[in-house]
Amino acid sequence: MLAELRQKAQVTIPREIIVKLGLSEGDKLDIFEKDGSICIMPVVVYPxxxxxxxxxxxxxxxxxxxxxxxxxxxxxxxxxxxxxxx
Structure with missing residues (x-):
């Protein structure tokens, strides 16, 4: 799947991935670089x-x-x- 880098460095995650991972608006995502790849991982933040x-x-x-x-x-x-x- 291709995604395009838009204004203000925004990228839309394809709906199929959002549904498959059970993500919804407001979920936290850790974004990091590893070996030249951009990785996005859902996370949970506890107080x-x-x-x-x-x-x-x-x-x-x-x-x-x-x-x-x-x-x-x-x-x-x-x-x-x-x-x-x-």
């Missing part, structure tokens, strides 16, 4: 507060795993077996 809370929660779970308080499963089937037994 710093959310990331801090998530990091703390992950730390809590890791501590519980290390202490044996949090069960660890080798497979999803093992997790479901445990849940069904309760």
């Amino acid at each position: 710093k507060k959310y990331l801090s809370e998530l990091k703390e929660e992950i730390g809590d779970v890791k501590a519980k795993i290390a202490s044996g308080e949090q069960p660890v499963f080798d497979s999803v089937d093992a997790l479901f077996d445990k849940l069904e037994a309760e």
Whole structure:
């Protein structure tokens, strides 16, 4: 597919790609150069507060795993077996 560089360095992404990737107006895109190619990658941006809370929660779970308080499963089937037994 060809696209044309327009005024103010704007490029229209073909509709087929927009639909295939499930993109919509307002989505964030990371644009970078790699080996002479222009790459465009959809990204999700989270607020710093959310990331801090998530990091703390992950730390809590890791501590519980290390202490044996949090069960660890080798497979999803093992997790479901445990849940069904309760």
